[in-house]
Amino acid sequence: MRTQIEVITASEEHAEGIGKVVRDAIRRVNAKDYPPHEINRLVSNFSTSNILDFLKQRLTIVAMHDNVVAGTGALQGPEIKSVFVSPDLHRRGVGSVLLGELERVASKRGVQELVVSSSLSAVKFYSALGYVEQSRKFFGEEETVVMIKSAISPSP
Numbered sequence: 001m002r003t004q005i006e007v008i009t010a011s012e013e014h015a016e017g018i019g020k021v022v023r024d025a026i027r028r029v030n031a032k033d034y035p036p037h038e039i040n041r042l043v044s045n046f047s048t049s050n051i052l053d054f055l056k057q058r059l060t061i062v063a064m065h066d067n068v069v070a071g072t073g074a075l076q077g078p079e080i081k082s083v084f085v086s087p088d089l090h091r092r093g094v095g096s097v098l099l100g101e102l103e104r105v106a107s108k109r110g111v112q113e114l115v116v117s118s119s120l121s122a123v124k125f126y127s128a129l130g131y132v133e134q135s136r137k138f139f140g141e142e143e144t145v146v147m148i149k150s151a152i153s154p155s156p
């Protein structure tokens with residue numbers, strides 16, 4: 001079943017909601033693929049104050065469901081960053097809508113190839129949406145899968 005959402009550009013007022021979704025997803029989903037110390041490091045990386053900094057560096061969007069942040073994603077140059085959906089709403093199309101919106105913005109900005117350092121947990125998600133595995137990249141002990149999507153079609 002699809003979930004009714006509205007996708008908007010994030011601002012400071014969404015920082016707490018973004019943090020809650022991200023930390024929840026890391027603890028409940030990514031924890032299956034990474035050791036506890038790595039999960040703790042990732043969770044602390046997404047403190048509200050760090051998110052406020054990220055908002056200044058990246059175009060960040062949120063999916064709103066019943067006036068609550070249900071998912072988020074960001075674009076920094078040609079790079080997709082931090083796509084997270086509230087675990088209670090997984091497999092209902094929220095992540096696909098967020099990624100589609102980031103691709104639309106990237107295309108408008110003239111980006112022709114998008115790259116993402118996918119968590120091990122999200123590889124099937126990105127594959128389903130046309131991203132192809134290139135290599136592995138480590139951030140400290142955090143293993144990620146570098147995936148790209150080429151020929152992002154320009155908007156009319």
Ligand SMILES: CC(C)(COP(=O)(O)OP(=O)(O)OC[C@H]1O[C@@H](n2cnc3c(N)ncnc32)[C@H](O)[C@@H]1OP(=O)(O)O)[C@@H](O)C(=O)NCCC(=O)NCCS
Nearest residue numbers: 083084085090091092093094095096118119122124125128
């Ligand atoms: C990855 C994530 C954002 C996907 O969000 P989502 O809203 O559940 O994704 P969608 O419902 O749009 O899924 C689209 C398709 O991707 C694939 N997919 C998504 N999650 C999958 C999973 N766990 N296993 C297998 N395929 C999956 C499916 O083909 C799915 O289509 P279907 O449900 O019709 O079969 C979400 O699982 C998440 O927050 N994960 C934890 C955080 C994370 O690792 N984020 C990536 C950081 S780089």
